[in-house]
Amino acid sequence: MEASDLKPISEKIEAHRAEYERNEAAVRTQLVEPLLRLLGWDPSDPSQVTPESPTEEGDADYILHLPSRPSALLIEVKNLSVAVRKAVPQAAKYCFGRGASYGVVTNGNEWLFFRSFEQGKSMSERIVWSANILNDSPEAVFRRLRKLSREHLLNVEDELAHEERLEQTFLFICDTEDGRTALVKAVANTMHDHLNTGGSGSFALEDIVDFLQSKAIRLAQLGNETPVPDIEPDVRQVSRGRSPRRQLGEKGIEINGDFIPVEKAYEIVLETAECLLRKKALKGPVRSGSNRYIVNKTPKHPRGNDFFGPKQLSNGWWIEAHASTQNSIEKARKLLDETGFDGRKLKIHGF
Numbered sequence: 001m002e003a004s005d006l007k008p009i010s011e012k013i014e015a016h017r018a019e020y021e022r023n024e025a026a027v028r029t030q031l032v033e034p035l036l037r038l039l040g041w042d043p044s045d046p047s048q049v050t051p052e053s054p055t056e057e058g059d060a061d062y063i064l065h066l067p068s069r070p071s072a073l074l075i076e077v078k079n080l081s082v083a084v085r086k087a088v089p090q091a092a093k094y095c096f097g098r099g100a101s102y103g104v105v106t107n108g109n110e111w112l113f114f115r116s117f118e119q120g121k122s123m124s125e126r127i128v129w130s131a132n133i134l135n136d137s138p139e140a141v142f143r144r145l146r147k148l149s150r151e152h153l154l155n156v157e158d159e160l161a162h163e164e165r166l167e168q169t170f171l172f173i174c175d176t177e178d179g180r181t182a183l184v185k186a187v188a189n190t191m192h193d194h195l196n197t198g199g200s201g202s203f204a205l206e207d208i209v210d211f212l213q214s215k216a217i218r219l220a221q222l223g224n225e226t227p228v229p230d231i232e233p234d235v236r237q238v239s240r241g242r243s244p245r246r247q248l249g250e251k252g253i254e255i256n257g258d259f260i261p262v263e264k265a266y267e268i269v270l271e272t273a274e275c276l277l278r279k280k281a282l283k284g285p286v287r288s289g290s291n292r293y294i295v296n297k298t299p300k301h302p303r304g305n306d307f308f309g310p311k312q313l314s315n316g317w318w319i320e321a322h323a324s325t326q327n328s329i330e331k332a333r334k335l336l337d338e339t340g341f342d343g344r345k346l347k348i349h350g351f
Contacts, residue, residue, distance in 0.1 A: 001149065003139045006141055006145075013109050020108055031109075032106060055093070057096075060094040063098060072156075080108055084107055084110050113148070114126050131145055188212055250349065253332070254346075265324060267321075268348070268351070269329075272332035277313060281341070292320070307319075308320060309321050
């Protein structure tokens with residue numbers, strides 16, 4: 001498959017939009033199946049593709065199989081008028097019924113790839129990527145959709161680890177003052193030249209810098225708009241001279257009513273781990289996925305690659321503390337979940 005192969009499909013969507021908006025079967029046979037063939041799948045081969053596959057919740061449109069992994073990917077198809085994100089919960093139920101670890105929802109134009117199961121994460125947090133054939137560049141759509149090819153699905157965990165590393169690094173840059181400054185410098189002059197070309201207006205470089213700084217800060221805060229639910233895991237913070245009472249406006253985390261002041265985002269997961277060590281609840285390595293550790297006895301992941309931003313814990317173990325604010329919260333919740341507590345109830349203050 002090449003990026004140029006998408007042009008006939010985009011032209012077909014434009015020319016027959018009204019038909020595809022009311023006819024899901026046409027979307028399946030005229031848009032989805034041609035793309036599957038481009039990606040190396042044969043819809044007529046039952047060892048590769050099972051159409052209309054029954055589950056306890058209903059019939060899934062397609063199940064894709066690999067020799068080493070039956071039910072490698074489930075695809076749920078909607079007509080073109082449907083917003084695909086609204087169909088993700090239904091597709092996730094189908095995945096659960098068939099034991100498929102990954103799913104796709106598509107209306108022929110927009111394709112959304114998600115993890116079926118991931119403890120401690122909401123459905124929206126399990127969405128990995130989306131691609132829009134009409135709105136995104138052909139090159140960008142090609143790079144996304146080729147991840148659904150037979151070749152790429154064989155190494156899907158490596159692909160996802162790569163995606164996660166990119167996202168974490170970008171959010172980490174946005175979450176630090178030095179990182180935001182470097183990012184803004186890289187973009188500001190280009191924006192300044194573009195905005196002031198052709199007499200369309202006068203934009204001061206300082207105004208552009210201020211705008212970009214606010215955008216970078218906002219990116220680092222994505223995902224933190226929904227209040228974190230109250231919880232009461234049986235974990236106590238008693239050492240390091242920490243105060244169990246929060247001062248007005250003080251940043252920190254709260255576990256079982258005890259407040260632990262923290263200043264930086266990475267300290268959210270770090271202090272959670274220290275708290276679990278004092279409780280003697282953290283007894284071994286904790287993974288965030290099949291290819292990554294949050295905590296390990298050495299600063300390395302399962303396949304030998306180094307931790308990014310490692311910090312050593314009080315017992316000599318290591319934690320991957322590099323993270324955006326939201327990612328640090330997710331890791332802290334994961335630690336609580338994996339040690340017998342309810343990570344959803346972790347209280348976060350000031351972030």
